[in-house]
Amino acid sequence: QSVGLGPADSLMVRYTPVALAWTIVLVTTGGCRVARRDWPRLLIVSLVGLSSHAVASVYGFAYVPAGIGGLIFATPPLFIALLAVPMPGERLSLSIVLGLVLAIFGTILLICDNLTSTILDKSYLWGILLMLLACFAWAIYSVTGKVISERYGPLPMTAMSTVIATVPMLALASRHTIDTLHGMTLQQWLQVLFLSGCSTFIAMLAWTYASAKLPATKTASSMYLIPVIAVLSGVLFLHEALTWSTMFGGLCIVMGVAVAQFGPRPHFVGENQADA
Numbered sequence: 493q494s495v496g497l498g499p500a501d502s503l504m505v506r507y508t509p510v511a512l513a514w515t516i517v518l519v520t521t522g523g524c525r526v527a528r529r530d531w532p533r534l535l536i537v538s539l540v541g542l543s544s545h546a547v548a549s550v551y552g553f554a555y556v557p558a559g560i561g562g563l564i565f566a567t568p569p570l571f572i573a574l575l576a577v578p579m580p581g582e583r584l585s586l587s588i589v590l591g592l593v594l595a596i597f598g599t600i601l602l603i604c605d606n607l608t609s610t611i612l613d614k615s616y617l618w619g620i621l622l623m624l625l626a627c628f629a630w631a632i633y634s635v636t637g638k639v640i641s642e643r644y645g646p647l648p649m650t651a652m653s654t655v656i657a658t659v660p661m662l663a664l665a666s667r668h669t670i671d672t673l674h675g676m677t678l679q680q681w682l683q684v685l686f687l688s689g690c691s692t693f694i695a696m697l698a699w700t701y702a703s704a705k706l707p708a709t710k711t712a713s714s715m716y717l718i719p720v721i722a723v724l725s726g727v728l729f730l731h732e733a734l735t736w737s738t739m740f741g742g743l744c745i746v747m748g749v750a751v752a753q754f755g756p757r758p759h760f761v762g763e764n765q766a767d768a
Contacts, residue, residue: 533639551619591751
């Protein structure tokens with residue numbers, strides 16, 4: 493995700509133009525009116541959910557291969573199930589516990605598979621932790637943002653959360669950021685254009701729209717495509733090694749998420765109560 497620019501500059505170059513574009517959309521459509529009672533939820537969605545997800549994932553991918561990161565990115569449905577546990581009338585079911593155990597076991601396998609080459613450098617382990625933090629933040633975004641999206645619509649929800657989430661990212665700018673912009677190649681600009689236009693603008697809007705129209709369990713199921721695409725892309729385009737332990741560890745993570753998601757589980761926020 494850093495497209496050779498470094499995590500901090502990559503975030504700045506990727507999110508700033510998207511935030512400006514969404515600001516224009518909000519101003520021209522008048523879609524930035526939010527009731528006072530919904531501002532705390534919107535701030536949680538934007539800052540704790542989206543902003544933390546963006547920062548943690550970009551820094552995590554700086555230390556973790558794309559294939560490994562993609563396998564870990566299958567875990568948000570598991571975190572969504574865990575977030576639902578504290579809700580009134582819900583409980584920690586056996587399927588969630590079993591799914592969590594499988595996912596932890598799979599993550600340990602991924603760590604052990606790469607530990608020999610990183611025994612003196614803890615950056616790989618930090619990368620794994622950052623990726624897990626990013627997935628947990630995305631679960632917060634998905635669960636908490638569903639109600640906002642249902643009340644105000646997917647487009648205003650995506651626009652407002654992206655603009656608010658970009659504000660703390662501006663603190664990552666340094667005196668070297670301008671030099672980075674001047675030194676970017678055409679290939680890097682095309683990569684940033686793809687990340688900003690497709691991954692940040694279109695994909696975010698599509699996800700928010702789907703989350704508002706479909707049950708959370710169905711939208712979360714689409715995330716099973718992430719590890720498949722990520723592993724294949726890492727092997728084909730980045731020439732990353734694909735070991736048996738990596739495949740088995742990834743399978744354990746996906747199985748753990750599936751067990752937690754499709755076993756007896758609690759309802760998600762906003763799934764059956766639009767005015768939660």
